[in-house]
Amino acid sequence: MPFYPPAWVPKLPFDPPDTVSVCDFMLNEEYGRHPLGYSKAPFTCGLSGKEYSSLEVKERVDYLARALAKELGWKMNEGSEWDKVIGVFSLNTIDTLTLAWATHRLGGIQTPANAAYSASELEHQLRDSGAKCLFTCLPLLQTSLEAARKCGIPKNRVYILEMPTEATGGQTTPKEFKTVDYLVKEGSRLDRLKPLEWEKGEGARRTAFLCYSSGTSGLPKGVMISHRNVIANTMQIGVFEKPYRNSKIEPGNQSDYIETVLGLLPMSHIYGLVVICHASVYRGDGVVVLPKFEMKTYLEAIQRFKIVSLFLVPPIIINMAKNKQILDQYDLSSVDIIFTGAAPLGKETADDLQKQHPKWVIRQGYGLTETCTVVCSSSPHDIWFGSSGSLLPGYEARLVTVEGHDIEGYDQPGELLVKSPSVVIGYLNNDKANTETFQDGFMRTGDEAMIKKSPGGNEHIFITDRIKELIKVKGMQVAPAELEAHLLTHPHVNDCAVIPIPDDAAGEVPKAYVVKSPSVSLEENDRMIAREISKHVEEHKARHKWLRGGVEFIDVIPKSPSGKILRRMLRDKEKERRRQQGAKL
CATH class of the missing domain: 3.40.50.980 (Rossmann fold)
Structure with a gap:
């Protein structure tokens, strides 16, 4: 059963062009861009004001x-x-x-x-x-x-x-x-x-950005994002949000609504790159650029530049919800909307922040590098905490069972498959991953989802579990296979598996299960060995890939007859232990 955007979502005004570059689309008004002379400065330094x-x-x-x-x-x-x-x-x-x-x-x-x-x-x-x-x-x-x-x-x-x-x-x-x-x-x-x-179709065939993603499994892969992919999602976001933005235009004002938004998230990440840097600028908004998150600098920028929309990730929202006394020291009255993505935002956290700031509209979106960002998003007129919102215009979605059968109704979990002009060309030099991920015009997201009807009658997508093995640390991707391959180079590691465990600040952090090498003597202390193994990762990998979930030694890594690591068994073991510890407390 195919799923489509709600009836209230406008159609795209024209097919995303496939004969122009991203540059021409963004800097020429003939493709619907907000007039250059009447737009805000596209990028303002949040530190210097330049x-x-x-x-x-x-x-x-x-x-x-x-x-x-x-x-x-x-x-x-x-x-x-x-x-x-x-x-x-x-x-x-x-x-x-x-x-x-x-x-x-x-x-x-x-x-x-x-x-x-x-x-x-x-x-x-x-x-x-x-x-x-x-x-x-x-x-x-x-x-x-x-x-x-x-x-x-x-x-x-x-x-x-x-x-x-x-x-x-x-x-x-x-x-x-x-x-x-x-x-x-x-x-x-x-x-x-x-x-x-360029001839017709070249904008859809030519790569504009090569972003690296772990995909549905395995080591990081180069994702070939075409010019038309970026153009399509920029248009899809703009059209989806137009009804709400139109509602903010003052009576008698003939011009489109434009605002100032936060540009804190990394421009190397597909969320920051497309949602903030392209969709916002295309519609005439100004982006206040910050190089990294520091609470004081972040709040000062909101106050100084009267920022209206905050594009964030859950760890920052958690930080805000837990530090109301700090937020109260700044004038945040300009803020209207918080948009979160890159990882799920817990309903409890959203509720806490909403109680502190009842006038803020807290939205959530879902997307992937392979969809050139946003698949679905909460409408400000139809907020449902826990949901990732409704499909954007131009999207078609399906849910399928493990056996590949289509799910025909609501409230039934299945793997989410999507089709859109923003779905990318594919992975660079990786036919196997392309065959596994892109099938019959659809992209297999590797995420388990359910479609539910909101109280307002609109179909919403709930991401319920991750079929793929990816770990999300503060919205950044960590591939277990990459860490496992690195851990196996340590002399004390005979076999290993890496899984995500929950973390209040980061959302998830990696934890390693390790089978010790036979060369490790009985006299060697487990705590010291675990520290050596963690240090081995810290010396070679980025900070978000460190084993903050710890190292646990076990006798054997569970595997299927074909040799595939059964990480779900380890995740279930971890959940049960946490449940028992919670019961004891």
Whole structure:
């Protein structure tokens, strides 16, 4: 049984175009973008207040594209997009999207990397993507140089995205590195570039962003996101939210409603990249950019810039709910909406925050890198805590049983499958994962869901469990297989399995079950061995991948006859232990 958006959701005004780049779509008004001259500044630094108007951003994109073409020897309309891959490993800056759109202006690809990555993790992404250069920021420069050197990117192909001194600890850019500002000035003196010459369908075939995701299982994979994918979800989000935004237009005002939103979440993550940086800017909103979460700086930015919409993840919302006395020290009267995604928000947490701030509209959405972000979202007119909302326009969904049979009714769990123009091209160089994930036009999400009817009569999607093995730590993905492969390199580990366990602050954290190597003597202390194993992860992996759930030793890892680790058995064991401990308390 197929499921569709509710009847109240408007249709897309036109099919997402497949002959234009993301750059042209975002910076030209002919595709429905809010008029450039009447939009807010797309990106404002939340620390320094520095910003460029929409028209200035368009000019900077053009100049930067000219400079990149000369600097890297790239010619318009020649070669493949895979010859023009730019790596980005940076905290958020007001020029991060300027760089992305300049790359697209040349027909190239941007591959954004998680700013929490270690040098070896960054090296893997740069090597796998075929990045020809790397843009970074001063706080991450040394990690960038190490990774670039190991994968053959010369030092003169490492560039700097500038940040305010408040974010760099007072550091200034070393003279041997070129900055985005330097390249923009260089480009202003160069000849204009030819326009991109794309035939029908090229926007749907050409990769714009190569983001890395764990997919439904296994190690991180490059997700090929086309120009049309980004364009489609940008349009879908805008159309879905238009009825509520229209309701906020004052009587007699003929112009569209625009507002200021928070740009705190990483621009390397698909949530920050598309929902905040594309959908918000397309409809004329201004994004206040912060490089990382610090409660004081975050609250000061809301107060200073009168931010209306807060795009957050559950750990930040939990922090807010538990620190009402801190929030009360700031003027947060401008806030109207909180939107949360990347991981489920518990109904209890939403209730707590709603009691503290009854005027705030608390919304939740659900999406994946493989759907180029939002699949469903709560409408401000139909909030139902615990739900991930209703399907966006242009989506079709199915629920299927383990045997692959369609579920025909409500309140029955099954794997969620979705179809949309925003569903991505596929995984880079991974036919097996593509075959498993993309079938008959649908994307298998690997998530168990139920469809329920809200009191208002609309169909809502509830994500009930994770079929896939992915662990979500503060909204960031951790693949158990990646940690297991690394743990097996430790001399004390004979076999292992990694599962998620609940955590109040992070949502989930990894826990390792380990079978000790026969070489471990009886005299060796389990606590010391566990610490050595945890340290082995901490020395090689990003902080969100650390074993904060601990290390537990067992005699054997449960596996199927085919050798597949039965992680659900370990999760059930953990749940039962927690239940018993709770009963004892």
